[in-house]
Amino acid sequence: MSETVSQARHGYAVEMIEITKNFPGVLANDKVTIRIKTGEIHAIVGENGAGKSTLMNQLYGLYRQDSGEIRIFGEKKVFFGPRDAIKAGIGMVHQHFMLVDTLTATENVVLGSEPVKGLNFDIRGSRQKVKELSEKYGLYVDVDAKIEDMPVGMQQRVEIIKTLYRGAEIIILDEPTAVLTPQEVEELFLIMKNLQKNGKTILFISHKLNEVMEISERITVMRGGKVTAELITKETSEREIARAMVGRDVVLKIDKLPHRPGNVIFEVKDLWVKDNRRLEAVNGVLLQVRQGEVVGIAGVAGNGQTELVEAITGLRKTEKGQLIFQGKDVTGAHPRTLREMGMTHIPEDRFKYGLIKPFPAYYNIILGRHYKTPFAKGAFLDHKEVKRYASEVMEEFDIRPRIIEHLGGNFSGGNQQKLVVGREIKANPKFMIVAQPTRGLDVGAIEFIHNQILRMRGQDVGILLVSMELEEIFSLSDRILVMYEGEIMGEVRPEETTIEEVGLMMAGKRLEEVRGDKQ
Amino acid sequence: MKKMLESIAVPVIAVLIALVISAFVILAIGKNPIQAYKILLHGAFGSKQAIIDTLIKSTPLILTGLAVGFGFRAGVFNIGAEGQMGMGALVAATFASNFGGLPPAIAIPLTLLLGMAAGAGWAAIAGLLKAKTGAHEVVTTIMLNWITTYIASFMVTGPLVTGYGSPKSPEISTSAQLPILMRVGAMELSAGILISILAAIFMYVFLNKTTTGYEIKAVGFNPYAAEYGGISVSKNIILAMAISGALAGLAGVTELMGVHHRFLGELAGGKGFDGISIALIGQNNPIGIIFAAILIGALRTGSNEMQFMGVSKYIVMITQAIVIFLVAADRIVRAIYARKKVTA
Numbered sequence: 001m002s003e004t005v006s007q008a009r010h011g012y013a014v015e016m017i018e019i020t021k022n023f024p025g026v027l028a029n030d031k032v033t034i035r036i037k038t039g040e041i042h043a044i045v046g047e048n049g050a051g052k053s054t055l056m057n058q059l060y061g062l063y064r065q066d067s068g069e070i071r072i073f074g075e076k077k078v079f080f081g082p083r084d085a086i087k088a089g090i091g092m093v094h095q096h097f098m099l100v101d102t103l104t105a106t107e108n109v110v111l112g113s114e115p116v117k118g119l120n121f122d123i124r125g126s127r128q129k130v131k132e133l134s135e136k137y138g139l140y141v142d143v144d145a146k147i148e149d150m151p152v153g154m155q156q157r158v159e160i161i162k163t164l165y166r167g168a169e170i171i172i173l174d175e176p177t178a179v180l181t182p183q184e185v186e187e188l189f190l191i192m193k194n195l196q197k198n199g200k201t202i203l204f205i206s207h208k209l210n211e212v213m214e215i216s217e218r219i220t221v222m223r224g225g226k227v228t229a230e231l232i233t234k235e236t237s238e239r240e241i242a243r244a245m246v247g248r249d250v251v252l253k254i255d256k257l258p259h260r261p262g263n264v265i266f267e268v269k270d271l272w273v274k275d276n277r278r279l280e281a282v283n284g285v286l287l288q289v290r291q292g293e294v295v296g297i298a299g300v301a302g303n304g305q306t307e308l309v310e311a312i313t314g315l316r317k318t319e320k321g322q323l324i325f326q327g328k329d330v331t332g333a334h335p336r337t338l339r340e341m342g343m344t345h346i347p348e349d350r351f352k353y354g355l356i357k358p359f360p361a362y363y364n365i366i367l368g369r370h371y372k373t374p375f376a377k378g379a380f381l382d383h384k385e386v387k388r389y390a391s392e393v394m395e396e397f398d399i400r401p402r403i404i405e406h407l408g409g410n411f412s413g414g415n416q417q418k419l420v421v422g423r424e425i426k427a428n429p430k431f432m433i434v435a436q437p438t439r440g441l442d443v444g445a446i447e448f449i450h451n452q453i454l455r456m457r458g459q460d461v462g463i464l465l466v467s468m469e470l471e472e473i474f475s476l477s478d479r480i481l482v483m484y485e486g487e488i489m490g491e492v493r494p495e496e497t498t499i500e501e502v503g504l505m506m507a508g509k510r511l512e513e514v515r516g517d518k519q
Numbered sequence: 520m521k522k523m524l525e526s527i528a529v530p531v532i533a534v535l536i537a538l539v540i541s542a543f544v545i546l547a548i549g550k551n552p553i554q555a556y557k558i559l560l561h562g563a564f565g566s567k568q569a570i571i572d573t574l575i576k577s578t579p580l581i582l583t584g585l586a587v588g589f590g591f592r593a594g595v596f597n598i599g600a601e602g603q604m605g606m607g608a609l610v611a612a613t614f615a616s617n618f619g620g621l622p623p624a625i626a627i628p629l630t631l632l633l634g635m636a637a638g639a640g641w642a643a644i645a646g647l648l649k650a651k652t653g654a655h656e657v658v659t660t661i662m663l664n665w666i667t668t669y670i671a672s673f674m675v676t677g678p679l680v681t682g683y684g685s686p687k688s689p690e691i692s693t694s695a696q697l698p699i700l701m702r703v704g705a706m707e708l709s710a711g712i713l714i715s716i717l718a719a720i721f722m723y724v725f726l727n728k729t730t731t732g733y734e735i736k737a738v739g740f741n742p743y744a745a746e747y748g749g750i751s752v753s754k755n756i757i758l759a760m761a762i763s764g765a766l767a768g769l770a771g772v773t774e775l776m777g778v779h780h781r782f783l784g785e786l787a788g789g790k791g792f793d794g795i796s797i798a799l800i801g802q803n804n805p806i807g808i809i810f811a812a813i814l815i816g817a818l819r820t821g822s823n824e825m826q827f828m829g830v831s832k833y834i835v836m837i838t839q840a841i842v843i844f845l846v847a848a849d850r851i852v853r854a855i856y857a858r859k860k861v862t863a
Contacts, residue, residue: 336749353747356740367748371730
């Protein structure tokens, strides 16, 4: 082996030993020990609430452990903030990029440690350095382009360069594939291999088992704040990982019973919507959802799905077009009107829309119906009934901890999502918008939520499903629409298409082009 | 339970630390702090008269504290209680000098309502501007404070002017004056104190028991989730400002009906701004606010007595400032504590 002396001396790049971290009411990490070998791609998998984000945030200095020790290249470290972690050679690419949209790639990379020439910002020198880094590791970026003009894949590469520029030897990638098309994922994997060849150590956090199998060398599985398995990728299987994640055997495929869709319940006619920057986000979308039908909208994040959902649910102004619900024009209707008519909404961003964090669970569970019987008696809330109902929902949807006074913000991600899902399903909808229902959830919770969605379908509820997870779209939808830059690229049936075909549409090819190319 | 103890502990410890620091200041000017505090305490609670004086001073402070505290709970920073208080008193004073023909049973509630409506309307302007244009209420309510000042000085030097000397409005009709609960010497404790306690009960019930309270809190905590849940954000922002303003207006009108009986140029005299400190010390809790207001009221009353031994009454301003500083710095203290725990 041609390992350098320093690497040979410290076989492990990262050692986190007996790490314990407590949050009020939650033991997020319980004596967790992981060891990452220098120069390996190490995957950390686990459900949300398993404690992997908490663990990584401690490694990056965002939290401090209650007890336990962190060693980097064999040396004991105490991090008081990300600055200390960066100094120790750790870089992190967050799931939500930390980039300034209006600055160029170069400016973003050097932000916070700008090189100077005399009194001036040495833009030319920086540009050169960024270019060199990008070439050395095969990270293609347009160094002069502004972030807002870049595709997501390139933004991610800027983030990676940023860590390298600050001297990272250990790079944490937090769910890096969540925002990418299948093609972009392949590119990312090439980059990861390249980084590895150059001696970098990579921590890859994911819950997509096929990706973990493809790219990693070793896998640490977490569940309930503990490490449940340390596996060598070559010697394991998806099934074994899933079992370690959930603690039982999981059916990875769900059975969708055939169901005959009924009448059209919701219709979108030539809808145009602008985003927060007043740029076109949805450009002439046309779609119909029938009773007892799941219509899936596939697409890479940021192609207008968010704005489409917000427009349909009355949270965003429409520029042009019509929304028709049960035959009535509901364009511009207030969310309360839509809820009264039988529309519910599982929002993609449960922190922004789904939950009021300082409210206890029993208040969150009645949001949207709080002013009606049985929860309100005249002007007053009927606390007894509200609490009784909350216990019922928490029981039915297995929301833990089963404490109705627990604050919304203190539940783990998966339980917060169950709370939202439970609330919206129990409101007896006729039409339901389901956006990213399983983002960041564990296999067990995903299975549960998928079954709930299909149960609603069986009860003749019309469902519009928006998801970035192709697997989810394929296993739940009756019809799939692919969205790219605010337009529908084509409509396909899951049984008549392939992941590749949908992937190409997600990258901006129209169905006719995709099918035309093949012939 | 533990949480409740914790929220009481912070202001209580803050007050104790503030008294210790102020003691050093008193020492520095060459006086005996223990003696000074003894006199302060005596001046605030030492006699029937002192207690009544403290309660009279606390009444408007409870109400402005509730006004600001209510705003905080609803996610708005109503820094304009001062102006709303003045507006409430001014509008009520304008009409209430003609209420002589009405029996008190009508004149008193009518005058109270006038004052509350004026405060509510005045604050609702800021609410409307925030809801419709996004203009921040801190800016707009401060502007409204100045407008109040000028309108008030115009009214008491122009249309309402009466008598000689400092500008003032005519006395309001006797039937519109609040009944006196207790009289010691020249001190008259009016029913205003009861009104302020009723207002605290109202705030507690409204925020914790009603659907509208639920909606207002939801908007304050997370306007996106509120809108998602079918709660109109703009309607509730305006409503929250209006209720906050009504409480401030009530502070003004009880001052008018229970203490001065006429509008004076400087009726609010900073009590609206004191409301901010009081809400902070009382942790936006109605009961906490009552105690915080009585604390500030007691410091003010007691400090007059303290002056006789040559300790400036502004010492209590220092005490008050340190209390606010410490309560506001609560988070800093907690962060330092958390850091120590890890290093240890």
